[in-house]
Amino acid sequence: MRLTLIMGVVNLIFFVGIIIGLIFLFSLICRALLKYIKSTDIRQEKSKTRVSLGEALKQHRTKCKMTQEFVAEAIGVSRQAVSKWESGASDPSTSNLIALAKLFGISAEELLKEVE
Template sequence: MTTIDILRRIIKKSHLEIEVEFNEKLVLIRKEKGLTQEELASLLFVSRTAVSKWESGRGYPSIDSLKEISRVFGVTIDELLCGDEIILLVEEDNKKKGETFKNILFGLFDVFTITLFFLPLFGLKSGSKVLSVSLFSLKGIENYVFIPYVLILTLCSVYGIMELVLQNYDNDNWKRYNTYISVILSIVAVMIFIVSNQPYMAFLFFIIFILKVFCLFKQ
Protein backbone atom coordinates (compact mmCIF):
# COMPACT_ATOMS: atom_id res chain seq x y z
CA MET A 1 0.00 0.00 0.00
CA THR A 2 1.44 3.36 -1.01
CA THR A 3 1.63 6.47 1.16
CA ILE A 4 -1.07 8.09 -0.98
CA ASP A 5 -3.42 5.16 -0.31
CA ILE A 6 -2.74 5.50 3.41
CA LEU A 7 -3.48 9.20 3.22
CA ARG A 8 -6.76 8.53 1.46
CA ARG A 9 -7.83 6.14 4.23
CA ILE A 10 -6.90 8.70 6.87
CA ILE A 11 -8.89 11.39 5.07
CA LYS A 12 -11.97 9.17 4.81
CA LYS A 13 -11.80 8.47 8.54
CA SER A 14 -10.70 11.95 9.58
CA HIS A 15 -13.62 12.28 12.01
CA LEU A 16 -12.27 9.27 13.93
CA GLU A 17 -8.51 9.62 13.50
CA ILE A 18 -5.91 12.34 13.86
CA GLU A 19 -6.20 14.75 10.94
CA VAL A 20 -3.12 15.12 8.78
CA GLU A 21 -2.45 18.71 7.84
CA PHE A 22 -1.55 19.86 4.33
CA ASN A 23 2.13 20.43 5.03
CA GLU A 24 2.52 16.89 6.42
CA LYS A 25 0.66 15.42 3.45
CA LEU A 26 2.89 17.33 1.04
CA VAL A 27 6.06 16.02 2.68
CA LEU A 28 4.75 12.45 2.63
CA ILE A 29 3.64 12.37 -0.98
CA ARG A 30 6.76 14.22 -2.18
CA LYS A 31 8.98 11.63 -0.51
CA GLU A 32 6.73 8.85 -1.82
CA LYS A 33 7.48 10.11 -5.34
CA GLY A 34 11.19 10.33 -4.52
CA LEU A 35 11.37 14.07 -5.22
CA THR A 36 13.52 16.69 -3.55
CA GLN A 37 12.13 20.12 -2.74
CA GLU A 38 14.11 21.54 -5.67
CA GLU A 39 12.68 18.95 -8.08
CA LEU A 40 9.11 19.56 -6.89
CA ALA A 41 9.63 23.32 -7.16
CA SER A 42 10.79 22.85 -10.76
CA LEU A 43 7.69 20.80 -11.61
CA LEU A 44 5.42 23.44 -10.07
CA PHE A 45 7.32 26.41 -11.54
CA VAL A 46 7.90 27.94 -8.11
CA SER A 47 10.98 28.54 -5.96
CA ARG A 48 12.39 25.97 -3.56
CA THR A 49 11.76 28.54 -0.80
CA ALA A 50 8.04 28.39 -1.57
CA VAL A 51 7.97 24.58 -1.26
CA SER A 52 9.96 24.79 1.98
CA LYS A 53 7.47 27.31 3.36
CA TRP A 54 4.51 25.07 2.50
CA GLU A 55 6.10 21.99 4.06
CA SER A 56 7.00 23.83 7.26
CA GLY A 57 3.40 25.00 7.66
CA ARG A 58 4.25 28.71 7.24
CA GLY A 59 1.89 29.21 4.33
CA TYR A 60 -0.27 27.65 1.65
CA PRO A 61 0.24 27.52 -2.12
CA SER A 62 -1.86 29.62 -4.44
CA ILE A 63 -4.91 27.97 -5.98
CA ASP A 64 -3.02 27.57 -9.27
CA SER A 65 -0.06 25.91 -7.49
CA LEU A 66 -2.46 23.66 -5.60
CA LYS A 67 -3.97 22.51 -8.88
CA GLU A 68 -0.48 21.70 -10.16
CA ILE A 69 0.30 19.73 -6.98
CA SER A 70 -2.92 17.79 -7.48
CA ARG A 71 -1.96 17.04 -11.08
CA VAL A 72 1.66 16.09 -10.34
CA PHE A 73 0.77 13.68 -7.53
CA GLY A 74 -2.50 12.39 -8.95
CA VAL A 75 -4.60 13.30 -5.93
CA THR A 76 -7.65 15.50 -5.57
CA ILE A 77 -7.64 18.86 -3.82
CA ASP A 78 -10.06 17.42 -1.25
CA GLU A 79 -7.45 14.80 -0.42
CA LEU A 80 -4.80 17.49 0.08
CA LEU A 81 -6.83 19.90 2.18
CA CYS A 82 -9.37 19.62 4.96
CA GLY A 83 -12.33 22.00 5.20
CA ASP A 84 -10.61 24.52 7.48
CA GLU A 85 -7.51 24.52 5.32
CA ILE A 86 -9.57 25.26 2.21
CA ILE A 87 -10.98 28.34 3.96
CA LEU A 88 -7.46 29.43 4.98
CA LEU A 89 -6.23 28.86 1.43
CA VAL A 90 -8.95 31.04 -0.06
CA GLU A 91 -8.26 33.77 2.51
CA GLU A 92 -4.51 33.63 1.86
CA ASP A 93 -5.01 33.61 -1.90
CA ASN A 94 -7.25 36.69 -1.65
CA LYS A 95 -4.63 38.36 0.54
CA LYS A 96 -1.88 37.62 -2.00
CA LYS A 97 -4.00 39.04 -4.81
CA GLY A 98 -4.60 42.16 -2.73
CA GLU A 99 -0.87 42.54 -2.05
CA THR A 100 -0.06 42.05 -5.73
CA PHE A 101 -2.60 44.71 -6.72
CA LYS A 102 -1.19 47.08 -4.08
CA ASN A 103 2.39 46.48 -5.29
CA ILE A 104 1.36 47.20 -8.87
CA LEU A 105 -0.29 50.48 -7.80
CA PHE A 106 2.73 51.55 -5.77
CA GLY A 107 5.01 50.61 -8.65
CA LEU A 108 2.95 52.67 -11.09
CA PHE A 109 2.94 55.65 -8.72
CA ASP A 110 6.73 55.53 -8.47
CA VAL A 111 7.38 54.83 -12.15
CA PHE A 112 5.26 57.89 -12.92
CA THR A 113 8.04 60.01 -11.42
CA ILE A 114 10.11 59.36 -14.57
CA THR A 115 7.87 61.87 -16.35
CA LEU A 116 8.78 64.54 -13.77
CA PHE A 117 12.23 64.83 -15.31
CA PHE A 118 10.58 66.37 -18.36
CA LEU A 119 7.37 68.10 -17.20
CA PRO A 120 7.56 71.89 -16.59
CA LEU A 121 6.80 71.71 -12.88
CA PHE A 122 9.91 73.37 -11.46
CA GLY A 123 9.88 77.09 -10.63
CA LEU A 124 12.74 79.20 -11.99
CA LYS A 125 13.09 82.86 -11.09
CA SER A 126 13.69 85.10 -14.10
CA GLY A 127 13.78 88.70 -12.99
CA SER A 128 10.47 89.50 -11.34
CA LYS A 129 8.81 86.45 -12.88
CA VAL A 130 8.77 82.76 -11.97
CA LEU A 131 8.87 80.48 -14.98
CA SER A 132 7.66 76.85 -15.01
CA VAL A 133 10.41 74.69 -16.52
CA SER A 134 11.52 71.06 -16.62
CA LEU A 135 14.28 69.75 -14.39
CA PHE A 136 16.96 69.96 -17.07
CA SER A 137 15.95 73.50 -17.94
CA LEU A 138 16.74 74.75 -14.43
CA LYS A 139 19.57 77.22 -14.86
CA GLY A 140 21.68 78.98 -12.30
CA ILE A 141 20.84 76.81 -9.30
CA GLU A 142 23.50 75.33 -7.06
CA ASN A 143 24.59 71.70 -7.36
CA TYR A 144 23.61 71.01 -3.74
CA VAL A 145 20.03 71.82 -4.80
CA PHE A 146 20.03 70.27 -8.27
CA ILE A 147 21.66 66.95 -7.29
CA PRO A 148 19.03 66.02 -4.65
CA TYR A 149 16.32 66.66 -7.27
CA VAL A 150 17.96 64.23 -9.67
CA LEU A 151 18.66 61.67 -6.93
CA ILE A 152 15.15 61.54 -5.47
CA LEU A 153 13.46 61.34 -8.87
CA THR A 154 15.91 58.62 -9.97
CA LEU A 155 15.43 56.64 -6.75
CA CYS A 156 11.64 56.79 -7.02
CA SER A 157 11.68 55.80 -10.69
CA VAL A 158 14.11 52.90 -10.25
CA TYR A 159 12.30 51.66 -7.15
CA GLY A 160 9.00 51.75 -9.03
CA ILE A 161 10.48 49.55 -11.75
CA MET A 162 11.73 47.16 -9.07
CA GLU A 163 8.27 47.00 -7.51
CA LEU A 164 6.70 46.02 -10.83
CA VAL A 165 9.41 43.52 -11.76
CA LEU A 166 9.61 41.90 -8.30
CA GLN A 167 5.91 41.87 -7.45
CA ASN A 168 5.95 38.03 -7.32
CA TYR A 169 9.35 37.80 -5.62
CA ASP A 170 8.94 35.26 -2.82
CA ASN A 171 10.88 36.93 -0.03
CA ASP A 172 9.33 37.75 3.33
CA ASN A 173 11.45 40.86 3.96
CA TRP A 174 10.68 42.28 0.51
CA LYS A 175 6.95 41.66 0.96
CA ARG A 176 7.01 43.21 4.43
CA TYR A 177 8.97 46.39 3.68
CA ASN A 178 8.70 47.24 -0.02
CA THR A 179 5.58 49.41 0.25
CA TYR A 180 6.89 51.19 3.35
CA ILE A 181 10.13 52.06 1.55
CA SER A 182 8.01 53.47 -1.28
CA VAL A 183 6.08 55.64 1.19
CA ILE A 184 9.32 56.86 2.81
CA LEU A 185 10.69 57.88 -0.60
CA SER A 186 7.56 59.98 -1.20
CA ILE A 187 7.94 61.66 2.21
CA VAL A 188 11.60 62.46 1.50
CA ALA A 189 10.63 63.91 -1.89
CA VAL A 190 7.96 66.12 -0.31
CA MET A 191 10.46 67.43 2.26
CA ILE A 192 13.15 68.11 -0.37
CA PHE A 193 10.80 70.12 -2.57
CA ILE A 194 9.24 72.03 0.33
CA VAL A 195 12.66 73.04 1.71
CA SER A 196 13.88 74.09 -1.75
CA ASN A 197 10.68 76.10 -2.42
CA GLN A 198 9.28 74.01 -5.28
CA PRO A 199 5.54 74.03 -4.42
CA TYR A 200 4.27 72.24 -7.55
CA MET A 201 6.61 69.29 -7.09
CA ALA A 202 5.97 69.18 -3.34
CA PHE A 203 2.20 69.17 -3.90
CA LEU A 204 2.42 66.41 -6.54
CA PHE A 205 4.50 64.14 -4.31
CA PHE A 206 2.18 64.89 -1.40
CA ILE A 207 -0.76 63.67 -3.50
CA ILE A 208 1.20 60.49 -4.37
CA PHE A 209 1.97 60.03 -0.66
CA ILE A 210 -1.72 60.39 0.28
CA LEU A 211 -2.72 57.84 -2.39
CA LYS A 212 -0.18 55.35 -1.06
CA VAL A 213 -1.34 55.78 2.53
CA PHE A 214 -4.96 55.35 1.40
CA CYS A 215 -4.00 52.08 -0.33
CA LEU A 216 -2.25 50.82 2.81
CA PHE A 217 -5.23 51.52 5.06
CA LYS A 218 -7.71 50.31 2.45
CA GLN A 219 -6.06 46.92 2.43
Protein backbone atom coordinates (compact mmCIF):
# COMPACT_ATOMS: atom_id res chain seq x y z
CA MET A 1 0.00 0.00 0.00
CA ARG A 2 2.76 2.39 0.96
CA LEU A 3 4.72 1.63 -2.25
CA THR A 4 1.62 2.26 -4.35
CA LEU A 5 1.11 5.63 -2.64
CA ILE A 6 4.74 6.61 -3.24
CA MET A 7 4.50 5.57 -6.92
CA GLY A 8 1.30 7.60 -7.23
CA VAL A 9 2.99 10.70 -5.80
CA VAL A 10 6.04 10.22 -8.07
CA ASN A 11 3.77 9.89 -11.11
CA LEU A 12 1.83 13.00 -10.07
CA ILE A 13 5.07 14.99 -9.67
CA PHE A 14 6.27 13.75 -13.06
CA PHE A 15 2.94 14.68 -14.68
CA VAL A 16 2.95 18.15 -13.06
CA GLY A 17 6.54 18.66 -14.31
CA ILE A 18 5.49 17.80 -17.86
CA ILE A 19 2.53 20.21 -17.65
CA ILE A 20 4.77 23.02 -16.35
CA GLY A 21 7.27 22.34 -19.14
CA LEU A 22 4.53 22.49 -21.77
CA ILE A 23 3.20 25.74 -20.32
CA PHE A 24 6.70 27.22 -20.40
CA LEU A 25 7.21 26.10 -24.01
CA PHE A 26 3.84 27.57 -24.99
CA SER A 27 4.74 30.90 -23.36
CA LEU A 28 8.07 31.00 -25.26
CA ILE A 29 6.26 30.36 -28.54
CA CYS A 30 3.74 33.11 -27.76
CA ARG A 31 6.53 35.59 -26.96
CA ALA A 32 8.32 34.76 -30.22
CA LEU A 33 5.12 35.22 -32.23
CA LEU A 34 4.39 38.55 -30.55
CA LYS A 35 7.92 39.76 -31.26
CA TYR A 36 7.56 38.72 -34.91
CA ILE A 37 4.19 40.46 -35.22
CA LYS A 38 5.57 43.66 -33.68
CA SER A 39 8.49 43.67 -36.14
CA THR A 40 6.16 43.96 -39.15
CA ASP A 41 6.68 47.73 -39.38
CA ILE A 42 10.46 47.32 -39.36
CA ARG A 43 10.36 44.62 -42.06
CA GLN A 44 8.07 46.77 -44.24
CA GLU A 45 10.31 49.81 -43.73
CA LYS A 46 13.37 47.85 -44.84
CA SER A 47 11.64 46.69 -48.01
CA LYS A 48 10.56 50.27 -48.75
CA THR A 49 14.17 51.40 -48.33
CA ARG A 50 15.32 48.91 -50.95
CA VAL A 51 12.59 50.03 -53.32
CA SER A 52 13.47 53.65 -52.64
CA LEU A 53 17.13 53.01 -53.44
CA GLY A 54 16.12 51.35 -56.70
CA GLU A 55 13.83 54.23 -57.54
CA ALA A 56 16.61 56.74 -56.80
CA LEU A 57 19.02 54.85 -59.05
CA LYS A 58 16.47 54.70 -61.84
CA GLN A 59 15.62 58.41 -61.50
CA HIS A 60 19.28 59.41 -61.75
CA ARG A 61 19.87 57.07 -64.68
CA THR A 62 16.90 58.42 -66.64
CA LYS A 63 17.74 62.01 -65.69
CA CYS A 64 21.20 61.48 -67.15
CA LYS A 65 19.59 59.88 -70.25
CA MET A 66 21.45 56.60 -69.77
CA THR A 67 20.29 53.09 -70.56
CA GLN A 68 20.73 50.17 -68.19
CA GLU A 69 23.19 48.69 -70.68
CA PHE A 70 25.30 51.85 -70.71
CA VAL A 71 25.37 52.00 -66.90
CA ALA A 72 26.26 48.30 -66.71
CA GLU A 73 29.13 48.64 -69.17
CA ALA A 74 30.40 51.82 -67.53
CA ILE A 75 30.78 50.23 -64.09
CA GLY A 76 31.57 46.68 -65.23
CA VAL A 77 28.45 44.70 -64.27
CA SER A 78 25.69 43.00 -66.22
CA ARG A 79 22.56 44.77 -67.38
CA GLN A 80 20.56 42.30 -65.29
CA ALA A 81 22.40 43.48 -62.17
CA VAL A 82 21.39 47.08 -62.89
CA SER A 83 17.81 45.92 -63.48
CA LYS A 84 17.77 44.05 -60.14
CA TRP A 85 19.08 47.14 -58.31
CA GLU A 86 16.41 49.34 -59.85
CA SER A 87 13.61 46.88 -59.13
CA GLY A 88 14.76 46.41 -55.53
CA ALA A 89 15.44 42.68 -55.96
CA SER A 90 19.01 43.28 -54.76
CA ASP A 91 21.26 46.11 -53.65
CA PRO A 92 24.53 47.20 -55.23
CA SER A 93 27.74 46.60 -53.32
CA THR A 94 29.43 49.59 -51.73
CA SER A 95 31.99 49.84 -54.54
CA ASN A 96 29.25 49.66 -57.18
CA LEU A 97 27.20 52.27 -55.33
CA ILE A 98 30.19 54.63 -55.33
CA ALA A 99 30.76 53.94 -59.03
CA LEU A 100 27.09 54.66 -59.77
CA ALA A 101 27.21 57.93 -57.87
CA LYS A 102 30.33 59.03 -59.79
CA LEU A 103 28.69 58.05 -63.06
CA PHE A 104 25.61 60.13 -62.20
CA GLY A 105 27.81 63.06 -61.19
CA ILE A 106 26.85 63.08 -57.51
CA SER A 107 28.46 61.87 -54.31
CA ALA A 108 27.48 58.54 -52.79
CA GLU A 109 26.37 60.46 -49.71
CA GLU A 110 23.94 62.55 -51.78
CA LEU A 111 22.56 59.41 -53.39
CA LEU A 112 22.01 57.70 -50.05
CA LYS A 113 20.42 60.81 -48.51
CA GLU A 114 17.58 60.42 -51.02
CA VAL A 115 16.84 56.95 -49.66
CA GLU A 116 14.47 57.01 -46.70
